[in-house]
Amino acid sequence: MLRTSSSLTHEEKCTFEESMHLFAKNNVVVLHNKKMLKKLNIPIALCSVEQQTQKTPTTIEDEHLPAKVLLCNEQKVMLTRNLWVHAGLVNGTLGKVISIFYSIDSKAPALPSFLVVDFRQYRGTPWNISHPTYVPIPPITRGTHRQIPLQMAWALMIHKSQGMTLDKATVDISTRER
Secondary structure, eight states: OOOOGGGSOHHHHHHTTTSEEEESSHHHHHHHHHHHHHHTOSOOEEEEOEESOSSSOOOTGGGGSOSEEEEOTTOEEEEOSOSBGGGTBOTTOEEEEEEEEOOTTOOTTSOOSEEEEEOTTOOSOOSSTTSTTEEEEOOEEETTEEEOSEEEOSEEEGGGGTTOOOSSEEEEOOOSOO
């Protein structure tokens, strides 16, 4: 059912606060994701990409990895790479960060050893029997860079949501600049 925010009661509007927000402009997506991250009011790690080799020139694959990623527990994320198609770990899968693990001699801005992410669509072998949808996600290498294959996902560009099944969404179809 399509409704505008002006036709909703305050209580109905509140039920959409945690829904996926879809925007036409990337800068609005970034602003909304950062607002929601800040709203968690917990420590955030700013993790930098690791350059695998200094002598190799940047490749086209490198250009698709962000130089820095903000990570924290309870963060809504989207997988940005096919990791295990048969188990449901594909590009665009939504999840929530449960824990971030660093090696004993490492901390941010270094990359974590891995993150545990709750992917409700995961159908592979359980890593944790008590929580069968929890999946460890290590950094991956693309081109000459190593980075975590996740991005914030409280909000997405409208075109990124094509093919997704969302229980509830807030869609901003305005064209005005923000």
